[in-house]
Amino acid sequence: MQGIEVLFMGNNMLRLLDGLWVTLRLSLISIALSLVIGVFVGALMLVKNPVVKVMCRVYIEIVRIMPQLVWLFIIFFGITKMTKINLSGETAAVIMLTIWGASEVGDLVRSAFQSIPSHQFESGLSLGLSRPQLYFYVIFPQALRGLVPDIINLSTRMIKTTALVSLIGVTEVLKVGKQIIDANRFEFPNAALWVYAEIFLMYFIICFPLSLLSRKLTKKRGE
Amino acid sequence: MDWSFIQKFTPMYVEAAWLTLVIGTLGIVLSIAIGLICALVKYYKVPVARQIVAVYIELSRNTPLIVQLFFLYFGLPKAGILLSSEACGVIGLAFLGGSYMAESFLSGLKSVNDVQLESAESLGLRRWQIMRYIVLPQAASVSIPALAANVIFLLKETSVFSAVSLADLMYVAKDLIGMYYNTGEALTMLVAAYLVIILPISIVFSILERRVRRAGN
């Protein structure tokens, strides 16, 4: 059971943290891109045009039905093959996470706006607010209150999903972990236990506070 | 599209899809059992067990399945616990799914209001009878949409099984891409296989959900 020292030897801990940073960086970039594109998708879904609506719905459902790992493979192997452009693993990861994230954000934005009762629009207008004023003072703040906890929740899902990119060769935290295990195979045969326990804990330490925050905000919204 | 390639390797995909389905089903059934037990523990506020369940749910929900699997498959043997890839797949999926199922069940249980419980009590029904005849049937219809969503979520999560050397669909696809470079065909078959598994289930669930919702009022 011993072998926990492996975590504190040399710069092993630093390397794991470096790997974790790769994971987080990919997640953060993808979350940011998803938010920008997702708000746009959500706005499109609120448009009255049925064709636009259906196209958005189809996009969301197609993304949703496949496992994210399948999408990752399609982008990493398929696009490379088809276009002869060599995507790095990291780029493929960001593309996959963004396509997926944007669809989820789009759906969240849509439902956040649709959950605002219509009398809010009517009473805002009857007070004499202009449309921009109505949206700025009445609608956006309410939609945002519903949206923020869901977006935080989605962020934890994005961070967890980023773990998949080790499977297309990106040197993130899992890959670094594997390298450390391989390098210490003879000196610390039990390294795998501690390294993976550590990575497990790292994810938990990042995602748990976010989950708590999201839950707290959701509760607040309910009051 | 190279049809002879597709023809040649379809049996491999069928076999892999079967493996995905078997391990997935076992994991999902187990996660439903775990979820129900955890939900009951939280519902009845069983001392000690309740804290353990709370910790389990947080650990399960805030870590990726692939990390859970790596720990089971590569880590645990070092502590003397050797698990086959198949066992890892089932246990990992159940560990992950249990917490999701628990929360869905719990929200169903909590949706049955106090007056229902009190009138059942005042009719002299025992605790387990109240659970079985009054709470569970009503909770089930409330929980079904969330439970169905979990089933589909877990089926999709099985795609990471290849990481612990399970010869599932991803594993076969990656293998074929690596060996023959027939990327287009390999990926098309991959997508088709997942569609064949997930699409019917998700259609059945959405019909079921609509029916339940109608019966609910």
Next chain:
Amino acid sequence: MAEHIIDIDHITKRFGDNTIINDLSLSVEQGEVLVLVGPSGCGKSTLLRCINGLEPIQGGSIKLHGEPVEHGKPSLYKVRQKIGMVFQSYDLFPHMTVMKNITLAPLKVQNRSKDEVTEKAMALLKRVGLDGKADSYPSELSGGQKQRVAIVRSLIMNPDIMLLDEITAALDPEMVHEVLNVVLDLAKGSETNSGGTTMMIVTHEMAFAEAVADRVVFLDGGVIVEEDTPQEFFHHPKTERAQRFLQTFTYSR
């Protein structure tokens, strides 16, 4: 003197620092209809809930036929079979038909035969004017119909006593009548049950209270302020508090 069904002996009920029932004693005899009245928050509903063991009490004892009713005790379910209770809110089980609602407890708790229970259920449904609704779901019934079914669901257990907790308070005015008629009918007794059903009723319907009661108990601040026959209580209340309470009703009429 008739046999005591319920014996309440110096009970006290507190919610935190609030004393809801304060050292209260009361008995109910076989066949007696006892109506509890009083301002809201006087503890009358809480008293019924305590009698059925739904609430723990902090002092004193409640006995049904000499058997203690204790909240949280595992054997409580045995005592409860002998106490029927109908609540203010429609509490039918929404996922079961009227017939299933009625027969669940006699079948599962009392292990009676299905034929006998079904027959009895039909007879009782007929008595409350709902024999056509056996296969309906609660969502298809009006509030008044639901409460009548709830009464039947308790009656079929052959309880020693029925506790009715403001069963018409949530009903539309037009439906109050049909439910109260059922209760009056129960109080009178039928050919099979000549003595009439023993009941404790909490209500705000004063005319109904006067018509149905053998004895009226006026509660205020968790204690019994006055206790009398309905004629005496409603027409010659003795205490000032009861007089003031009754005045609020005459004015609002």
